[in-house]
Amino acid sequence: MVLLQESDFLTRLTELYDLNRSGTVFLTLKRFAGRLASLRRRKPKLQEEAANKEEPRCLVRACSNRPRSKMSCVIEAKDLVRFQIALGNIMRQQMDGLKTRERSKEERQKEREEKRKAKAASGVKKDSEEKKDVKAKSKSKKGKKK
DSSP, X not given: OEEEOHHHHHHHHHHHHHHTSSSOEEEEEEEEOOHHHHHTTTSHHHHHHHHHHSOOEEXXXXXXXXXXXXXXXXXXXGGHHHHHHHHHHHHHHHOOOOOOOXXXXXXXXXXXXXXXXXXXXXXXXXXXHHHHHHHHHHHHHHHHHO
């Protein structure tokens, strides 16, 4: 597995998505407290001591079914939000072949009812606005006749 820098990881991930247009890309995010803590995972007390010394980070792994497609990246806590936004953008760009979800009759009926209610609510507003306009026009006409 190749440990990459953040920018290199994102570019390689985009390439991996392009290579696997009809395949699957697996993405894993995991808390990473350092190499020493991971080595001591069978001994909880020693692991806790090792983890307290370091700030927690995020380990991101990506792979596909193709050979030699494994890669990983460690992200610092301060850069995590920026990285997640960039990762979300990449994933959103690559998800173009998703199938539309089949909705049940009940879900369709609920949507229709919501649309009717919204239409009725907007119709009430329009009616009251139209009445105001008609009253204003009639007043202006009365003033012109005299």
